[in-house]
Amino acid sequence: MQFRTILTLIVFTSAAALAASAAQPPAQPKLQDADKVLLDMAEAFKKGQSKRLTELLPTARRHTLAPWAAYWELKARLDTANADEVQAFFKRFAGTYQEDRLRNDWLLLLGQRRDWSQFVTEAPHYRMQDDREVRCYTLAMEHTLAGVDMSQETKDLWFKQKNASDGCTLAAQMHFDHQLLTPADLWRKARLSLEARQPRATQQVVAMVAPQASSALSTLLAKPEHYLKVTPPSSQPLAQELALLALVRLADSAPDAAAQSLKTRWAAALAPDQRGWAWGAIGKQSAMQLSPDAMDYFAQGSAKDMSDEHLTWYARAALRAGVWPRVLSAIAAMSPAVAAEPTWLYWRARGLLNVKNNPAALQEGQALLQSMAGVRGFYELLAQEELGLPITPPPSPEALTESEKEAARSNPGLQRALTAIAIGLRAEGVREWNYQTNLHRPGGLSDRELLAAADLACQHEVWDRCINTSERTKSVIDLTQRFPMPHKQAVLARTQAIGLDPAYVYGLIRQESRFITDARSGVGASGLMQVMPATARWTAKKIGLAGFSPKQLNDRDTNIAIGTSYLKLVLDDFAGSMPMAAAAYNAGPGRPRKWRGQGDAPSVEAAIWAENVPFTETRDYVKKVLANTTIYAAMISGQTQSLKARLGQIGPAHANAQVNRELP
DSSP states (O other): OOOOHHHHHHHHOOHHHHTOSOSSOOOOOOOOHHHHHHHHHHHHHHTTOHHHHHHHHHHHTTSTTHHHHHHHHHHTTTTTOOHHHHHHHHHHTTTSHHHHHHHHHHHHHHHHHTOHHHHHHHGGGOOOOOOHHHHHHHHHHHHHHHOOOOHHHHHHHHHHOOSOOHHHHHHHHHHHHTTSSOHHHHHHHHHHHHHTTOHHHHHHHHHHHOGGGHHHHHHHHHOHHHHHHHSOOOOSHHHHHHHHHHHHHHHHHOHHHHHHHIIIIITTTSOHHHHHHHHHHHHHHHHHTTOTTHHHHHHHSOGGGSOHHHHHHHHHHHHHHTOHHHHHHHHHHSOHHHHTSHHHHHHHHHHHHTSTTOHHHHHHHHHHHHHHOSSSSHHHHHHHHHHTOOOOOOOOOOOOOHHHHHHHHTOHHHHHHHHHHHTTOHHHHHHHHHHHHTOOSTTOSOHHHHHHHHHHHHHTTOHHHHHHHHTTOSSOOOHHHHSOOTTHHHHHHHHHHHTOOHHHHHHHHHHHTTTOTTOBOTTSOBTTTTBOHHHHHHHHHHHTOTTOOGGGGGSHHHHHHHHHHHHHHHHHHTTTOHHHHHHHHHHOTHHHHHHTOOTTOOOEEHHHHHHTOSOHHHHHHHHHHHHHHHHHHHHHHOSOOOHHHHHOEEOOOOTTOOOOTTOO
16 A cells, blocks of 8 residues: 555645755855864863973954864863863863863763762763763772662663773772672673774773683683583683684674584583574574574574564564564564564564464554554655555745744854854764753753744754754654755766666665765765765776766766766666665665575565664665655655665676666
């Protein structure tokens, strides 16, 4: 059945309203001398040039971004600053992001110094409360000064922190020393760290719980298969835990070899819960390789002894194999927080709908779909379509009043954010903006305040803050803010010329760059469509773009021409499959060819295929691009859309299929 919800979006808003942006990007403002000082200070801060910052600070004191200038100058020498200087900064910039940012830095320094007398005074004034390390220092401080049992929160934070850290390790050590954390807790942390490929954190934990095992640990980390072969199986607790770590380490690169070692040599020596964890780690790695053996490996252990990471891959492998009872059992064993994520609510509902001759399961599955259906994300859209109901989208919010807009315009923090972004300090501007729109007060900003802030960002064509801020409203949805269409004429003209769906291009750009023309990723991708230089050169040659240089990728029209041309080539190579082309755009075309399965593997729903993509970034990317595309298609065409139709089915390529091996 066609997806009817999106059809009614056209009543809610019009494509013309969504496209209210100029065809050409706004001209860059001319930098003033005072702006150049701020840019010089930002560069000096990055280079750690403390003296240069102190020299420039007096010149910047009257600038809108003076709090940033003062922050950089003091932060650069914070380890030698005295408490009076820090307190003077807090007083002068009270209520600003920079005050709270410096307090965060100061608390980290006090924690590292174990200066609990100052820490206890300062911690209650920290507003952001979003730094896990600061929170761990707080737990250590409370245990040190008051003897408070904070072991459960310590354990929760420590388990979530993948890498080695001073604060959480300190809190864990203190609670372990007082027998409030058990050896079993520490060994669990060691396993989690090793599976997260953080051997240093694993070594740190083992040094706490079994310092005598450091040599054996080094051996098993370097040569796990050798360790498992030469070490005599033993039911002694330390030997069991080290063998389990070796199995986890080996499974990371060779799950079949780990499974063989567990079956033939170590199974009898391990406790049942340890065997369950080992099979979970082996099954996870096998599932990530899309091996049909994954289901057998998972079945060897009990789901209750596996981690959430194991169980999510157990559920994915069961989805790929079409074994719904095991999808349900894996989800049932997940922690409540993970099981409540939209991904697993949706697949649990689908699993319940596949239970035969069970009206109660059918009713529960329908109720789950109804509880999550909407337009907020990939699985919400699928739930909507699965129900086959023409659910009316949220009504358009009432127009913002002039006083609401003025409150946003006059917010000093938002003004600093816009100024920073305008002169090229995007990272600083984004942090300032996020702080102001995530105010730490009961309930945070109201939906109306968020809409007003998003509107301010839209008016300044700061599209990423417009989208991200509007996405956080709870009771109302303004799709004109969430799905803007900048550069409409350029995108429509280009896509029409090469026969590419403009909704697909908009869905991809929204995910790639949030419409930031000069966006640049950490790996070198540039512009609206985040094109890599090598890909751009190859594509330019293919389309006959003479004299191309990667420096041109920040030019809007060139970026769109290169990006859309490459996307069209990839899409054609995958026979029009939008999910596979999106995966190829993100991870390169070779990987999706492998992920589609081999030989006589059955075709699966593309939603199941996407959920089994081994790369977390690419898995999320595909789902978000396709969800974006479905909504943009309704806005552009004014017609009913179906996300399921866009997804389709995915299976092994036909033996005679033509593949463009030249694609970079």
